[in-house]
Amino acid sequence: MNPQGILVVALNQRGQASPATWELLGAGRALADAAKQPLFAVLPGGTAEQARELVERGADRVLWTAHPSLKEFNDEMHTQAVCAAAQQLSPARILLPGSVAGRSLACRLAVKLQAGLATDVSEFSPSGMVKRGAFGGNLTAEVEFKSPIQVMTVQAMAFPPAARQAGRAGEAAELAFAPAAARTEVISFSAEEAGEIDLGGAERIVSGGRGVGGPDGFKAVRDLAHALGAAVGASRAAVDSGWIPYRHQVGLTGRTVRPKLYVACGISGQIQHLAGMSNAANIVAINTDPECPMMQQATISVAADIFEFIPLVVAEIKKRKGVPVAA
Amino acid sequence: MALNIVVCVKNTPSSLSVELDPSGQPKTAGVLYAINPFDEYAVEEAVRIKEKNAGSTVTALALGPDADQTVLREAVSRGCDAGVLVTGTEVTGGDTLATSRVLAAAIRKLAAAQPVHLVLFGKSTNDSGAGSVGGQVAAWLDWPGVLSVKKIESIDEQAALLWRMMEDGIDKVKVGLPAAVCTVKEINEPRIPSLKGKMAAKKAVFTKWTASDLGLKPEDAGAPGSGARVARYTAPAKRGTGLRIAGGSAAQNAAQLVDTLIERKLI
Known part of the structure; x- marks a missing residue:
């Protein structure tokens, strides 16, 4: 099967949905509509309820797994989950958030899928080309892909978030996921001071x-x-x-x-x-x-x-x- | 405990004010190159680990034209023991997928001679700024890869304890070695090259490998091995000068600023 469709990788942050996911769904929905292709989402380490929200924010088909190995971000485990979803869905374009986790995951996915990779994308053009900053933002690079599958991380705040439409039709199913052991382990997390707003998503x-x-x-x-x-x-x-x-x-x-x-x-x-x-x-x-x-x-x-x-x-x-x- | 560390370095333009030729490619004539500033942190961290662990080695690894030996000299002047340049038209001009594949092949070759425990990278390069080669090298090697590392709390031949700077706080990550680690600025303060280092750099002779030395086929590397390419660069539109608030007293100017922000629905 030829790769087709857009896959949004919805990464939770400490169990909570991240606003970056709504932006990815907004960008992904526009791409999917323009190409008359489906919009997929994969939710590693999330719940059925969260998967439902992804449908209500524009995904046509969502695969989710609550596997405990995906509770904290682990690039090896998350790669296995996203690859399992990609195998089932066979998307042409995979969109990830422009966060540390999104970028880590994008690196591994691109190699596993032999895909061209563009990080920090801020604009999509109908031809399939994407734009990203280079030389410290002094220049804009227009990136063309030639691989059948393309992986990209999307800059935060570059696209408007998808609104939630209650009752929107779409399918959410549990992803069958039996991961191999990882060599990386998150042993603890210490949060920034309470009340501090993260720069990346700040208005x-x-x-x-x-x-x-x-x-x-x-x-x-x-x-x-x-x-x-x-x-x-x-x-x-x-x-x-x-x-x-x-x-x-x-x-x-x-x-x-x-x-x-x-x-x-x-x-x-x-x-x-x-x-x-x-x-x-x-x-x-x-x-x-x-x-x-x-x-x-x-x-x-x-x-x-x-x-x-x-x-x-x-x-x-x-x-x-x-x-x-x-x- | 002796650790063998590889640190990847890139020769990049020293200035980010780049001019474009008519086809939208950066002009290279007259451009000064130096070690990518973010790689200085990776080199420093490698050398610090070596200094704390007797018998350890640090090998700088670069990919580029023959002239890029200068970046290996800079790495040696900052304390690296040796340098390897992967060069030749087959391996240059690739995207991050192809470039990381070539670097991974070079690391594999180094690891065949003596075990490699850790490969260090800067956060990104100051030219393309993709920030993905380190993670992709880890993927090609099928090693763990950890990005955004601000501290290596401990390391031995088997494992390292890392502090990963996330958007909302710090993950402490235990990673089995060998692994690839991408550093961020806060990890250390790079030293300036010592006189002894500069002398060593002057005399250093570097290993050079081509695609065939690494067992890479032409379709594996460079443009043929790439999944993406920059079709062209453009200069973003310059921002014009906007509203200048001046003339009133400080209090009047403050009121005018707040009025304007409210009018424009910015607050």
Whole structure:
């Protein structure tokens, strides 16, 4: 049978469905409709109820397994599960999230299936070509496939999430899965601080750079992030100075983000930082230097001293929300 | 406990401001190349493990044209013991599927001479930025592969305990060796090459292998062994300068900013 159809790999995060899955289903449904092909999904380490939601969000056929070996992400075990599903469904294109887990799994799948691989895809064209950033986002690579099966990871926030339609028709069945033992074992997990919003899926991000001056300066950045319900990001300069941990770093060496709103505080906009955030829909730059690259590219720029300005913005937001402002 | 480590390095453009030729391919004339900056972390980690475990070895492995021996010299200057360059038109110009297959074949050949316990990679390269070659090498070798590793807590000949940085926290992963591990920046702070290292790098003579040395057929590597290719590169549209808020007092500017964000439904 010729490979046909789109397979979305739905990866749970600590047992919970990830919003990235809804984005994959949104992108996958559009591809499937354009090609008049079915949209499949495989759910390793999920439940029948979660599988049902995948149908209600656009999948025509879902294979799920609650096998205990898939509770935490294990690239060897998850590869076996997805390969078992791919064998049954014979999809032409396999879409995975652009997360650490998604990328790990994509690497193994591509080799197992002798498939061309494109990571961090942000656009699909009708011809089957895909676009992804290269050279630190300075260039867009247009990737063509020649393998019968194609594997791709999709950048978070690049596609609108599929809405849930209660009662949508589709089939969800349990995947027969008898895995061989893995040599990798997740022995424990320690979560980030409670209440911290992950950069990758954040709609709004407030980032601080060299201009925040020190760890104390990050307090203002965090206050603004809190007021906006935003994730906290940072430039390399701020991370390398030890003001904030690496996991907050946005840019070539850190995370790539596509929020609706990116507020850059005291970030001049070096090419390595722009690599990670220039696809933000809106950029607000707050900087003392109006000529720096970030201010030149911002949707809205304010030439201001961030120590004076950010508290005023926070107070203004609280005022609009009707929150009493401390004197 | 003696560990044999292979660290994969790539010679990449030092600057990301790349110009395109009319066919949409990056111009190479006059471009300066150096070790991919993310590979410096992998080299440093390999050398640190070697320094803690007497009798260990670190071999740098690169794939590229003959000129890419410079990246092996950089690796030796930072403490690697030896270098292998896989070269020739058959192996270059491939996608990550083909490239990882060639690297896996070279690692297999190294492992046939003496056991390889660990293969280290950087998180991605600064040119293509795919970040998948390490994971794909693991898959070709049928070894475990762990991406996004920020700490190697312990390692012996049988297993390693790794900290994997996930989006929502840290997984502690126990992995049986041999394995391929892709590092992230936080794992260490790379040293600058020592004078002794630079001297060693100057004198180093590297092993060179071609496709046939690795038992690879022409259809296994390079463009014929690829599943994808970059048809062309384009430069994304430049963002223009937007609204500039200036002129008022700081408080007025703050109010105007918040007004604008609300108007545009951004908050």
